[in-house]
Amino acid sequence: MQRFTDKVVIVTGAGSGIGEATARRFSQEGASVVLAGDERAKLDRVAQDLPPERTLVKLTDVSKYRQVQALVEATVKRFGALHVLFNNAGIAVDGSVTEAPLDGWDRIMAVNAGGVFHGCRAAMPHLIESQGCIVNTGSVSGLGGDWGMALYNASKGAIVNLTKAMALDHGKDGVRVNAVCPSLTFTPMTADMKKDRKLMARFRERIPLGRGADPSEIAAVVAFLASDDASFVSGVALPVDGGLSASNGQPNMA
Numbered sequence: 001m002q003r004f005t006d007k008v009v010i011v012t013g014a015g016s017g018i019g020e021a022t023a024r025r026f027s028q029e030g031a032s033v034v035l036a037g038d039e040r041a042k043l044d045r046v047a048q049d050l051p052p053e054r055t056l057v058k059l060t061d062v063s064k065y066r067q068v069q070a071l072v073e074a075t076v077k078r079f080g081a082l083h084v085l086f087n088n089a090g091i092a093v094d095g096s097v098t099e100a101p102l103d104g105w106d107r108i109m110a111v112n113a114g115g116v117f118h119g120c121r122a123a124m125p126h127l128i129e130s131q132g133c134i135v136n137t138g139s140v141s142g143l144g145g146d147w148g149m150a151l152y153n154a155s156k157g158a159i160v161n162l163t164k165a166m167a168l169d170h171g172k173d174g175v176r177v178n179a180v181c182p183s184l185t186f187t188p189m190t191a192d193m194k195k196d197r198k199l200m201a202r203f204r205e206r207i208p209l210g211r212g213a214d215p216s217e218i219a220a221v222v223a224f225l226a227s228d229d230a231s232f233v234s235g236v237a238l239p240v241d242g243g244l245s246a247s248n249g250q251p252n253m254a
Helices: 016-028 038-046 065-079 104-130 150-173 188-195 197-206 215-226
Strands: 008-011 030-039 055-061 084-087 132-135 177-184 237-240
Touching: 008 016, 008 065, 008 104, 016 038, 016 084, 016 132, 016 215, 030 038, 030 065, 038 055, 038 150, 055 065, 065 104, 084 104, 084 215, 104 132, 104 150, 132 150, 132 197, 132 215, 150 237, 177 215, 188 197
Parallel strands: 008 030, 008 084, 030 055, 084 132, 132 177, 177 237
Antiparallel strands: none
16 A cells, blocks of 8 residues: 655654654655664664655754754745654653652653644644644553552553544644554563563453554554544544453453
């Protein structure tokens, strides 16, 4: 498929995991892709495999609005427009509200929720002009709570509801806003979890498909939400979770 020929896409957190897989997917489908992230070496590694005439690398700390604004300006200067913004950059902070580091709240909200806000604020005028769209990386952890992940849950919950609010506010402008909500996905962020055999067994027990996701599987859904195939889809926080959210939470008694 070449659904994004002549389209311009920004991907934040593009140096690894879901961001990397999605940047590659957009590029494969013909888009000009801007790789944004806070580690140049990772971005350059991804960029080396993509067509140079359709690829831009921009070092960006999404928690800083001026840097995000500069990212958007550089994108439009290089490619002439902006059609899709994929707000994917994020971090995790473990712990309950009494156990997490005190500065963890400010850090995770600045990157996860703040990064989405900054991206949408800076990009919206250009997306209105192009009748483009936004996809945000939420999480099943933004749709329900986890044990020992209070700060992460709060940040992802903020993204989910911000997505819905923006869909309401900017539908009249012709801009669609959606979120993708993965469950366990095998990325560098979950590398330590993958090594824990007992934990992985518990995940397999809870996820009906019996496994975690590959980042490319999340990327495929992001590409769908950003494409004209989803032209009447807005305000959705779409679980991509192997059936996890189909459960009412009670144990398997079969």
